[in-house]
Amino acid sequence: MSYFLSYCKAHCTAVLTQYQTLRSEGFLCDILLKVKENEFxxxxxxxxxxxxxxxxxxxxxxxxxxxxxxxxQVVSPTGLQHILDFIYTSLLPLSFESLEDTLEAASYLQVTDAIGLCNQYLVNNLALENCCFSANVARKFYLPDALVATEKYIVNNLWKLLDLDLAGLLELNFRSLLVVVESPDLPMVKETHLLNLVLLWLKQDKSRLAYASSLLEHIRYGLIPVEELRKTYTQSEVPLSAGIKCLIIKAINYHTSVFKQPVLQDKSTTLRNQKTRIILLGGGMASEGFITDVVAFDVYNHKWRVLTQVQDRVQNHSVCVVGNFLYVLGGEIESGAPSDPKTEKTLSVTNKVHRYDPRFNTWTQIMGMLEKRCQFSCCVLGEDVFAIGGRGEDGSLHSSVEVYSIRRDRWTKARELPCKIHGHASAICKNTIYISGGKYTDRDSTSKDLYSLSSLEGPWMKQAPMSIARFGHQMATIREAIFTFLGLYEPFSEIERYDPGLNQWTRLRPLIYDRFCYGLAVVEETALLIGGKKWQNSREVPTQDVVGYDIDNDGWEEICKAPLPWCGLQCAVLQLSELADEQDSESQQKRPPHC
Structure with a gap:
C-alpha cells in the first residue's frame, strides 16, 4: 500500500490565529497570570x-x-504583555523605551525566540543616540551578537560620541568601556581625550573607583603631551595607584628623552588605529620649484593628503625610519623667499638632520652630520643610522661614512669606503649594508660595483657587480633579496635582483619606459615607484604615474596618478592614525573637560 504526506502551510498559522481568538474571548483559558494588580x-x-x-x-x-x-514577581506588566503577544501572534512589539521590560520578561520566562528578536533589534538599530544604552542592555542580558556589534560601533564612533553623547558614555558599563580603552583600532581620538573620558567616568560614582587601575592601565601615556601627564599626576581628582603613577612617570621620562624616543617604543607610544602610508617629501616640480608639503599616500584607497611641511626646501636628500619616526638627512637646501620670484634662489649642501614624529605631528632638529652631504645614501642597522658617501658643499666627493647613535645622540666616523662616490644606492639585507653603482671621483662613467659592510669594524667587501651601471638609482630589500631599480639615463629600463647567499644578480622584467628622480617605497612586498621624470621626444618630461612591481609575477602594474608632477622626492613608509581634527576643526569639537 502506498501513501504520501502532504503539508499545509496555512495550518500552523490557523492554529495560532484560533488561539488568539480563544484568548480574546476568554474561552478555555485555564491559567491566570498576575503581575501586581494586572491580570493576564x-x-x-x-x-x-x-x-x-x-x-x-x-x-x-x-x-x-x-x-x-x-x-x-520579577517581570513587569509591559514586559509580560509583550511576551504574551509574541506567544500568541509571533509578533513582538519592540522599542527602546520598553526593550528592557521585554527582555526581562523573555529572559525570566525563557522565551528564547523573543530574546533572539531583541538581540537582532539592537544590532539593526544602532545609532549614535542609542549605542551606549544598547551596550548596557546587551551586557545586562548577555546578548553576544548585540554586545559585539554595539561595542564595535562605540569604538568606531567614539570621536563623534565625545561630542554628541558624552552623557551616554558616562553611563556605559565598565566592561564595555574597558573594551574601548583596550582597543588598538580606536580611530580619530586623541589619547588625552580618552584619558579625560575615563577620569570623568570614574568620578561619576565612588563605587567605580575599584575599576580605576583596570581602565587607566590601558591608556597610552606616551601619546599624551607631557604637560597633561604632569597635571594628571599632581592634580587628578581620581586616586591613582602606584602602578598607574609609574606608567605616567615612565611616559614623562620618555618625553624628556627626546633623542632616544625612536628606540624607546612600546605599546604606550604606539598610535591606535594605525594605517600604513607612504610619505613623500622633498624635491619639486619643474615649473614651480621646490615643494614644501609633506604628503601621505594611502596606497590602498589611492588617496593623498598633506601631512605637514618640510623644515627646509630640499633635494638630493636621504630619508629613513626608526621606531615610526621619520629622519630627513642632508641634501641641497634652497635659500631665499619661495613666494618672491625676484629673490635669487641659491642651493647649499647641508648636514642638517630633522626628525618627524607622527604621534604629535611635530619636527625636531637633531644633531647634524659631521659632514655636509647630498646625493648620498642612508640606511638603518639596529639602532644606528648610517650616512654613506655623497657630494660635499664644494662639489668634492666623500668616501667617508658616519654613524648616528640614537641612544647617544652622536655622530661618529665609521669605516671609509674604498673610494669617493656619489649617486649610489644602499639597502640592508641580513644585517649587512650593501651599496651599488654611483660615480667615482676619478671616473666619468657610471659604476656597476657592489660593496658590502657586515660590521662597524669590518672592511667594505667587493661583491659581484651589477650587469648594468647605474647612477641616481634606488635599491630595496624584499624577501631577503635586493632589488635595484632605474637610475639616470638608463636606455633599457631594466631592473635586477641580487641574491646575497649566491652573490649573484638576475635581470628582471623592465619598465615600459625609463624613469629617474622618482620616489621608492615598499608596501607588503610590492615596490612602488612614484613620480619622477622620463625621456620623451629627446626631452626630460615629468610623470605623475605610480607603478608597482610584483615580485611573484615579475610584472609591473600602473596603480594610479600622483597629484603633482613630482620629481627628486624621497619616500618612506610610516604608520599614521587619523585624528578627528582632520575631519572637523578643533574649535567645533567639544571634548571632556580636563580632570
Missing part, C-alpha cells in the same frame, strides 16, 4: 509550548501545576 488570562498548553519556564512550572509534580493563578 492564558492557555497552559500554548505557554508550555513557547516557554521553558512554563513547561517546567506546569509539570505534574509541582505545586503550581494545579494552581489556577500564578503570581509573577
Amino acid at each position: 488570562p492564558a492557555h497552559k498548553s500554548l505557554l508550555a509550548c513557547s516557554s521553558d519556564y512554563f513547561r517546567a512550572l506546569f509539570k505534574s509534580y509541582t505545586q503550581e501545576s494545579k494552581a489556577s493563578v500564578i503570581h509573577l
